[in-house]
Amino acid sequence: MLAGVKPSCFFMENKEMHTIKHQKARSLYPTFERKAPGAEVSHYCPGCGHGTVHNLIAEAIDDLGIQDRVVFCSPVGCSVFAYYYFDVGNIQCAHGRAPAVASAIRRTHDDAIVISYQGDGDLAGIGMSQIVHAANRGENITVFFINNAIYGMTGGQMAPTTILNQKTVTTPSGRHAANEGFPIGISEIINSLHAPVFVERVSLATAPKVMKARMAIRKALRNQVDKKGFSLVEILSPCPVNWKMTAVESRRWLEENLEPVFPVGNLRDLAKGPFDRVDRKKAGRVSDRKILEILGVDEKEVHTSSIHLKEEQNVKIAGFGGQGVLSTGILLANCAIAEGLQTTWLPSYGAEMRGGTANASVNISHEAIGSPIVSFPNVLMAMNLPSLDAFEDTVRPGGCILVNSSMVPRQVRRTDVAAYHIPATDMANNIGSPQIANVILLTVYALVSGAITLETLQKVIPLSIKRKNLVNINMKAIEAGIAWLEENRK
Amino acid sequence: MGKHLMKGNEAVIYGALLGGATHYFGYPITPASEIAHAAANLFPRCGKHFLQAECEVSSISMLYGAAAAGARVITGSSGPGLSLMAEGLSYLSGSELPCVVVDVQRAGPGLGYIWPEQADYNFIVHGAGHGSHSGVVLAPNSAQEMCDFTYKAFELAERYRCTVFVLSDAYIGQIMEPVDLPRQIQSNPHKDWALYGDAESRHNLLSSIYLKMEELEGHNQHLQDKYRRMAEEIVDFEEFETADADYLFVAYGITSRICHSAQQLLRNKGIKVGMLRPKTLFPFPDVRLRELAGQLKKIIVAELSNGQMVRDVRLAVEGRVPVDLYNWMGGRIPSTEEIVHRLEAETGGL
Ligand SMILES: Cc1ncc(C[n+]2csc(CCOP(=O)(O)OP(=O)(O)O)c2C)c(N)n1
Ligand code: SF4
Numbered sequence: 001m002l003a004g005v006k007p008s009c010f011f012m013e014n015k016e017m018h019t020i021k022h023q024k025a026r027s028l029y030p031t032f033e034r035k036a037p038g039a040e041v042s043h044y045c046p047g048c049g050h051g052t053v054h055n056l057i058a059e060a061i062d063d064l065g066i067q068d069r070v071v072f073c074s075p076v077g078c079s080v081f082a083y084y085y086f087d088v089g090n091i092q093c094a095h096g097r098a099p100a101v102a103s104a105i106r107r108t109h110d111d112a113i114v115i116s117y118q119g120d121g122d123l124a125g126i127g128m129s130q131i132v133h134a135a136n137r138g139e140n141i142t143v144f145f146i147n148n149a150i151y152g153m154t155g156g157q158m159a160p161t162t163i164l165n166q167k168t169v170t171t172p173s174g175r176h177a178a179n180e181g182f183p184i185g186i187s188e189i190i191n192s193l194h195a196p197v198f199v200e201r202v203s204l205a206t207a208p209k210v211m212k213a214r215m216a217i218r219k220a221l222r223n224q225v226d227k228k229g230f231s232l233v234e235i236l237s238p239c240p241v242n243w244k245m246t247a248v249e250s251r252r253w254l255e256e257n258l259e260p261v262f263p264v265g266n267l268r269d270l271a272k273g274p275f276d277r278v279d280r281k282k283a284g285r286v287s288d289r290k291i292l293e294i295l296g297v298d299e300k301e302v303h304t305s306s307i308h309l310k311e312e313q314n315v316k317i318a319g320f321g322g323q324g325v326l327s328t329g330i331l332l333a334n335c336a337i338a339e340g341l342q343t344t345w346l347p348s349y350g351a352e353m354r355g356g357t358a359n360a361s362v363n364i365s366h367e368a369i370g371s372p373i374v375s376f377p378n379v380l381m382a383m384n385l386p387s388l389d390a391f392e393d394t395v396r397p398g399g400c401i402l403v404n405s406s407m408v409p410r411q412v413r414r415t416d417v418a419a420y421h422i423p424a425t426d427m428a429n430n431i432g433s434p435q436i437a438n439v440i441l442l443t444v445y446a447l448v449s450g451a452i453t454l455e456t457l458q459k460v461i462p463l464s465i466k467r468k469n470l471v472n473i474n475m476k477a478i479e480a481g482i483a484w485l486e487e488n489r490k
Numbered sequence: 491m492g493k494h495l496m497k498g499n500e501a502v503i504y505g506a507l508l509g510g511a512t513h514y515f516g517y518p519i520t521p522a523s524e525i526a527h528a529a530a531n532l533f534p535r536c537g538k539h540f541l542q543a544e545c546e547v548s549s550i551s552m553l554y555g556a557a558a559a560g561a562r563v564i565t566g567s568s569g570p571g572l573s574l575m576a577e578g579l580s581y582l583s584g585s586e587l588p589c590v591v592v593d594v595q596r597a598g599p600g601l602g603y604i605w606p607e608q609a610d611y612n613f614i615v616h617g618a619g620h621g622s623h624s625g626v627v628l629a630p631n632s633a634q635e636m637c638d639f640t641y642k643a644f645e646l647a648e649r650y651r652c653t654v655f656v657l658s659d660a661y662i663g664q665i666m667e668p669v670d671l672p673r674q675i676q677s678n679p680h681k682d683w684a685l686y687g688d689a690e691s692r693h694n695l696l697s698s699i700y701l702k703m704e705e706l707e708g709h710n711q712h713l714q715d716k717y718r719r720m721a722e723e724i725v726d727f728e729e730f731e732t733a734d735a736d737y738l739f740v741a742y743g744i745t746s747r748i749c750h751s752a753q754q755l756l757r758n759k760g761i762k763v764g765m766l767r768p769k770t771l772f773p774f775p776d777v778r779l780r781e782l783a784g785q786l787k788k789i790i791v792a793e794l795s796n797g798q799m800v801r802d803v804r805l806a807v808e809g810r811v812p813v814d815l816y817n818w819m820g821g822r823i824p825s826t827e828e829i830v831h832r833l834e835a836e837t838g839g840l
Contacts, residue, residue: 034695068689071559083695089685091558092697094581097551100543104515104555104563105685107539112559112687130551133544286537288675294535295504296494297671330666334495337668345495345666370751372665372744375825 025058027067028085035084043081047247049204049237050079053146053213057115058086060218064225069113071105073098075127077119078152096127099134102141113224116143121151124160124184131190135230138195140277142220143232145186148239149258156242160184163261168242183261187234191267194274198223198231199267204238205255209264219269229273236262307339309366313451314374316391317438318359319383319404328381328438329360332445334460335452336364344372357386364451379449381441383407400448402441420444420488427480433470436477443481454478493668498636498658499524501669502566502592503532505640510676511590512561513539515552517571520604521660522594525566546571550578550591557587558696560684562644566592568660569610570601572618579653580619583713584698588647590640591625592656594663595743595794597821605821606660606744609795614655615771615802622710624717625653626724627772629742633667635769641672646724648679650716657771659794661744661823721773728767731757732782735764737833740779740803741792742768744823749792752829759830761837771799776806783810790833792816794823 024030032039044051061067070088074080076095083090089112093101098116106114116134123131123145134141150168151157157170161183165174175183187201198220202213213235220231236258238250245253292298315332319325329345336343346361361374378399382388384407392414395401400418406425422444424437439461446452457478462471496504502525506514514529526542533540539561543549546567553563567575572593582589593614597607617624626646628639636658643654685691700706730753732738737756739749746767756763766782768775783789789811791800797815804813816832818824 068692069687071685071687073555080699083697087692089687089692090695090697091555091685092585092695092699093554094551094577097547097554097578100548100551101555101558103541104513104552104561105559105687107541108513108556108559108561109687112685114687129544130548133548284537286535291507291536291675292673294532295507295671297508297673330495333666337493337495343495343668346661347664369747370754371748371826372661372667373748373823373825375827 025062027058027061027087029087032084045241047238047240047250049148050146052204053144053235054085056214056217060221064221066113066225069111071112071114073102073116075118075122077122079117082117096122097130099130103134103139106139106141114141116141118145120147120159120161124186135190135196136193138229138273140224140227140229142224145232145234146237147234148237150239150242152239152242163257185262187267190232195230196268197229197270197273201234201262201264203236203254203259203264205251227277309451313364313379314377315362315379316359316374316377317381318357318387318391321358323383324435324438325358325383326360328442329362331464332362332442334464335456338456338460339452342367342369344369346372402445404437404441422484431473431476431480433473436474439474439477440481443478444485447485493670495666496633496669497524497664497666498633499663500528501633501637502640503528504671505637506564507532507536508672508675509641509644510562510678511564511644512678513556513563515541515543515549516565517543517546517549519568519571521596521663522566522568525592546574550575553589554578554582554587557589558685560681560686562678564590568594568596569598572610576619580621580623581698582653583623585696586651588651590643590647590654595659603821604660606823607794607819607821608659608743611795611798614657623713624772625655626720627655627657627770629657629769629771630662631743631746633665634669636662637669644676650720659743724770725773725775726769727775727778728769730765732764734762736762736787738782738786738789739765739792740789742771745792745794748824748826749829751826755826755830756833774802779803779806783807786811789813790816794818
């Protein structure tokens with residue numbers, strides 16, 4: 001027995017009580033050193049249900065022979081100090097978060113037996129999201145939910161499970177549905193989900209009912225040992241102090257008032273979980289060598305040549321979202337890397353990408369690149385009119401502007417830059433796909449700037465496109481770009 | 491060895507997996523989502539664990555649980571998510587559990603927008619969540635450093651049993667640059683304090699509760715001692731042309747890239763400007779700033795916020811030199827030229 005809970009007085013009149021073991025469970029500490037040296041009395045009030053449930057859980061742990069494997073997640077609430085008593089691995093969790101903590105522990109150790117022990121404020125109030133989602137994922141954990149219809153630790157405030165007209169310090173005239181809503185049935189909510197394997201509501205009102213609670217607690221733990229999945233036991237439990245009753249009165253009140261609102265009984269007991277869990281041990285370790293391979297750590301460099309840049313290239317590529325503006329920038333940056341040059345790529349992103357204009361800034365340099373932002377480009381590739389309108393004036397004198405003239409009905413106005421008006425989309429359509437218009441522009445850029453070589457472009461394209469049947473058409477785009485420049489070079 | 495062109499956000503996950511990370515828990519948010527995308531793709535393939543949590547309150551609680559169980563854990567998010575994580579971050583510090591948290595800062599307050607800002611500085615650097623606590627704060631300014639800093643974050647987190655933040659911004663998250671990947675995978679050592687669900691670790695307790703005033707004070711002192719040790723052992727920064735500098739830029743993250751370009755342009759114009767870039771924001775390079783203060787005419791702190799790091803710089807120099815703030819908010823990023831012109835105007839050209 002967990003001393004100090006006064007279970008003897010709690011069950012004094014129930015002779016059946018004596019069927020429950022008198023000896024203290026092995027998974028409870030003989031004395032509560034974490035509370036105080038030599039302490040034998042718990043911190044719970046006389047007649048409190050927490051101590052009874054602690055005893056039942058400890059017995060079940062003993063009988064299942066799982067003491068070494070248990071990790072007990074204690075909540076915020078009166079049972080915050082469960083680690084005083086349970087001689088198992090212990091962790092104390094933030095208010096309501098124990099199911100998330102327990103999920104993660106269980107996902108770290110396949111053989112751990114993880115218990116989330118929570119009150120009604122903790123589980124049904126602040127932690128509603130955590131419990132519902134842990135249950136919905138079918139986490140292989142066991143949850144013991146102590147429903148005492150009140151906040152015990154903080155001095156008797158309303159809980160989500162406080163029943164109508166029940167007086168608490170924050171519902172001094174009783175809970176009214178019109179203001180505070182109705183008491184929440186957690187077992188019913190959890191039972192509405194697909195994944196859980198076991199949901200049962202039990203009561204501590206009488207000794208026979210405690211025996212039922214004992215069975216349910218045992219079952220919920222055994223399920224985890226059998227790796228079946230998520231089990232929850234809701235335990236209607238007295239809080240005589242905050243209910244302002246004696247221990248005996250509180251059990252009667254529990255039976256007469258709580259049980260009608262929260263009917264006891266089993267809501268679900270599946271023989272098998274609804275899905276096969278992944279046993280990470282069996283799934284096997286991935287070797288370090290394999291990880292390095294997956295991450296491409298040993299990949300060979302594509303190609304290195306020694307290009308000499310006349311000046312650092314600050315390139316702005318702009319067009320409609322969907323014109324491949326961002327990927328063209330990535331292709332250019334990849335070519336720069338292949339040339340052994342430094343490069344950065346920065347997208348415009350956000351709402352403007354959806355339907356509006358998008359642009360990418362690419363810098364290419366021999367030196368480490370400072371600001372990756374291209375405010376004043378020396379190269380502009382304008383794929384549509386709004387882009388030319390937006391960026392023409394920002395181009396530095398002496399720079400160059402490449403325009404996809406199929407999409408831009410006007411000429412470049414600036415006279416202090418080199419302008420190339422390339423009907424790239426028309427040319428691309430002639431070859432067979434409008435997608436390759438960018439490659440035509442990039443080809444002309446490569447030739448006039450000398451920043452990347454055509455050989456590099458030809459080598460990098462196949463590495464960067466996913467659909468290999470498009471490689472050929474891209475190579476044709478490069479040829480088209482070369483031909484266009486030959487014809488149009490003055 | 492080939493360099494990989496990748497986003498800063500993706501580089502985080504390469505750094506994490508090579509750094510021995512075993513678990514990723516997270517919730518999507520722009521401009522940090524590519525971290526979760528890369529993790530969802532790569533963690534399971536590498537035999538590691540990925541789970542999208544229902545919210546950031548849960549993801550940080552999952553970090554708490556898995557870290558307690560001895561895992562190497564990481565999450566990535568942005569301002570609104572970090573606000574929700576405050577509770578868990580405080581618990582992680584209180585229970586001294588190691589974890590790595592990446593904040594790709596966006597513009598705020600409230601929902602703000604996904605443009606870059608550096609306005610989570612106060613929140614992250616001066617203790618995210620309740621209580622007197624901190625974590626190491628690393629400030630990468632390139633995709634390479636997103637990888638490298640995440641890579642080394644796990645070892646630091648375990649050395650000090652603390653949170654290590656990687657504090658970046660929308661641009662450093664979204665930028666693509668060539669990244670040289672670390673060649674060695676770090677292993678996750680056994681921790682004698684962790685909960686393994688076995689006989690050996692059965693007596694372990696992870697908690698932040700101390701009922702006696704003197705014990706709680708002792709625990710707090712212990713944390714503060716740890717933070718002081720960090721200041722001595724791991725403060726890190728980078729300097730450019732400070733030896734003869736009259737003016738000093740102090741900036742981190744994306745702003746440091748722009749300031750560095752401006753600093754070089756100003757030098758070309760004959761103005762003696764140097765620069766100091768903190769790579770750790772906690773601990774802060776205050777000793778070095780104080781040393782430099784004597785020789786300087788002015789320090790210019792550039793940041794994308796209402797002026798948060800500038801206060802730490804002012805505290806560091808103890809009034810020995812005027813400290814100016816160049817700042818931008820709402821996602822606007824200065825051009826190199828804007829900074830150059832502003833300092834030029836102040837100095838009268840020379
Ligand atoms: C975030 C947060 N909010 C509020 C509290 C204060 N608090 C401590 S326990 C508690 C209620 C616990 O009630 P319950 O879960 O029903 O457990 P009981 O004490 O009845 O066993 C509250 C509100 C807290 N610790 N943390
Ligand atoms: S306040 Fe209520 S729940 Fe808390 S220990 Fe006392 S009787 Fe138990």
